[in-house]
Amino acid sequence: MSTASTDRAARCAEAARGLTVPLLLHRNATEFGDLPALTALGADDDTLTWSALRDRVTHAARGLSALGLDSGDRMLINMSSRPEHWLLDLAAVHVGAIPSTVYATLSPGQLRYLAEHSGAGIVVLEGEAELARWAPILAGVPTIRHVVTVSGQGSGDGRVVTLAELESTGAAAHRADPGAFEKRWREVPPEAPVTMLYTSGTTGDPKGVVLTHRNVAHQCVLIEDTVKTPDHSRSLAYLPLAHIAERVLGIYYPLYRANHVTICPDQRQLLAALTAVRPISFFGVPRVWEKMAAGVQARIAAADERVRAAFDAASTAALESYRLRAAGSPVPPELAARVAALDEAVLRPLRTGLGLENLVWPGSGAAPIPVSTLLYLAGLGIDVFEVWGMTETTGSCTINTPEAFRTGSVGRVLPGMELRVAGDGEILVRGPLVCSGYLTAGGGVEPITDADGWLATGDVGVLDDDGFLTITDRKKELIINSGGKNISPARIESLLRAHPLIGQAVAIGDRRPYVTALIVLDEEIAPMWARGKGLPDTSIAALATDPLLHAEITGAVDAANAELSRPEQVKAFRIMPTPWTPETGELTPTLKLRRRIVAQQHAAAIDALYDTPSAT
Known part of the structure; x- marks a missing residue:
């Protein structure tokens, strides 16, 4: 490492020293209290300033403490991206607890696994629909002591409290003893956990990745040192907060830079959000x-x-x-x-x-x-x-x-x-x-x-x-064909996805004589292409068997093959009749391929490709 690199690393380490999320929020409320902090897309009139955000975090933190949330406890959050998500996440951190956002696309079985593995004492849910979905889990996981619902009315279940009730209880507790909150957050050290994120589980059960205040502070300093953007700039949060990128860019980095975050809860609104915010940086x-x-x-x-x-x-x-x-x-x-x-x-x-x-x-x-x-x-x-x-x-x-x-x-x-x-x-x-490290089932x-x-x-x-x-x-995903050749599926898939009509592609070939591919059409581009060609039926199912579209995809495969060595080339492919989503199982919530699931769910289609290699 050069002297300049060593000096830069030392400078960044010094800048991150001693920082915690509560300390950054305190600084922002004190020094930049009137600046905007959080805005929901289309709700500019309800923007939370840094001062107002900290006041609400204070009350929510005291309310969570009253429910028994304590240092080191885990709290699961299953809700969409909205200001209350930031509020409750930050509130848990201020009492030394570990918030963990889970993907909204998880199945009930996956949610139960996370509830049991995390040992969470409190679960935050968006409203009545989520409460109904979680009902069997709440009945079967005794470690869950309380549920906080962000919208909707109260419930007959004594464990359920609304966010309004939580904040009201916390505000009263804070008025009675304002010093308790300040004392509590100042006791949170940089080495304490700040969040736990469950990995997507492409090859097995998800693992709970425990990140510390020191981790996220250092990341923020490095981003600032590397990506030059103005102070207090506007940014857009549109990915789920269970995604590490959004967690850093949507919560921690804006805290570090006192930026203004606009929250886009639905990726279908992304273009409208981008044109409203016109960000300086965008991931x-x-x-x-x-x-x-x-x-x-x-x-x-x-x-x-x-x-x-x-x-x-x-x-x-x-x-x-x-x-x-x-x-x-x-x-x-x-x-x-x-x-x-x-x-x-x-x-x-x-x-x-x-x-x-x-x-x-x-x-x-x-x-x-x-x-x-x-x-x-x-x-x-x-x-x-x-x-x-x-x-x-x-x-x-x-x-x-x-x-x-x-x-x-x-x-x-x-x-x-x-x-x-x-x-x-x-x-x-x-x-x-x-x-x-990873959270163990015993809480370590x-x-x-x-x-x-x-x-x-x-x-x-x-x-x-x-x-x-x-x-x-x-x-773990390298293909080793029956001839012993190591092949990168990612390279093949990247070349295939370069064609606008192809939304997803998975290369097959492990322990097989040659490479084949399953191809999934882009749900937006493929129908648009079909209308331009005058095709009568633009549904994905119809297009999967249409000769004109098949010829277009054949051209895409040929173009990819021209960039590949002979063992890497796709010898046969099949266009799938339905999209792949996290709900259908082939993709993780972060849209990564779950190859094991693809192989299981589409075994017949894969086997058929090796029976009829002339499909290309």
Whole structure:
């Protein structure tokens, strides 16, 4: 590590020292009390300032204490993204408890597992529908002492209290003894847990990742040091708070920077939210960026020849500049001037329509994003920078920046973190972002690092000579065909998903003679494409067997195969007649493939591909 890197790491460590979430909220209420903190999309009149937010956190924390929530206790939250979610999460942290948001898409059986494993004494539910869904769990899990409902009326069950009742009780307790709250939060040390997030469980039961105040404070300092954005800027929270990216970018980083968060509770409203907020930075999971790119592609394709020609000229110039910068080369002044002029005339209006004209740092992570999507977006003037990390590393661990990036890589390791690649290609990391461990069934925390502090991430990758990391696959997901060849399914799937019509793709081939694929159509783009072709039935089920669409997908497979070695090439595929969702089981709540479930649920379709290899 260079002297500059060492100095930077030391500076960041010092900036994070001693910080806790309650300390940051206290600072914001004291120094920036009148600035906006939280707004629900479309409800600007109900914006909570930092001062008002802390007052409500105070009352909710005292109310939770009255219900018996104490230091180290777990509290599950099963509700949508709304200001009350932030309020109750922060309230639990102020009494030293560990809040844990669970995905709304989980099945009753999965919810029961989390309730039993966490040993949570309090569960927060949105309203009566959630209360009814949880009724069998509440009856069968005796460790749950109380339920807080955010909306709706009270219940005949003595364990159930409304948020209004909770805050009223807490406000009265605070008036009677205002010093108790201040004393309590000041006793929360940086090494205490701040949250627990259950991993998606792509290969087995979810694991409860325990993160500390020190973890999240260090992550916030590193983001500030790496991604240059103004103080008190506006940001958009649209991912579930069970997702590590939103937890950091939607709660902890805004606390650290005293930013103004607008909450979008429904991803279908994302475009409206982006155009309302027009954020300085925006993190999109790959599917979000892919849909944006596909939407612009469709719009340009439907435009007249003059518009298409203007776009092609502007996009070509933007891409030329992008490729030079990605290679670390200077952009000639004449090219920079041409890009600026064409951007102002052609590309910026397109970005304005997406609410992205002010972006300083567009990011992507959580799964691989096709290089073709990155290049298309770069041609729009949107340089999307990939990051890599996991829940266990408090989110990002490596990052690309405008000053230093490589297309297709996930960037360089963050200051203070160490990264090395083991002999089998697995990425190992250690440093201040690595979590305390996994929650055990008995309530303890089991460390997940080896004796030297290294975390085996399960991801496989390569480091180039300039320190840029490229992820090639998951260690447990590598395909080993019947000839003994190691094949990366992620690379194949990324190339397939580069086509706008393909929403999901899974490569099959472990212990098989060749690679095949199951392909799922994009629910929005495929019907739009079909209408443009004049097809009478635009349903996904009908399109899955339509010859014209089959020919289009065949072209996409052929294009992917042209980029692959012979053993990697897809020899047969099947277009699935229904979408895959977390509810149908093939995807996790963060939209990662659950390969084991895919293999189980679609075994007959997979076997048929090997009976009829001529399907392509």
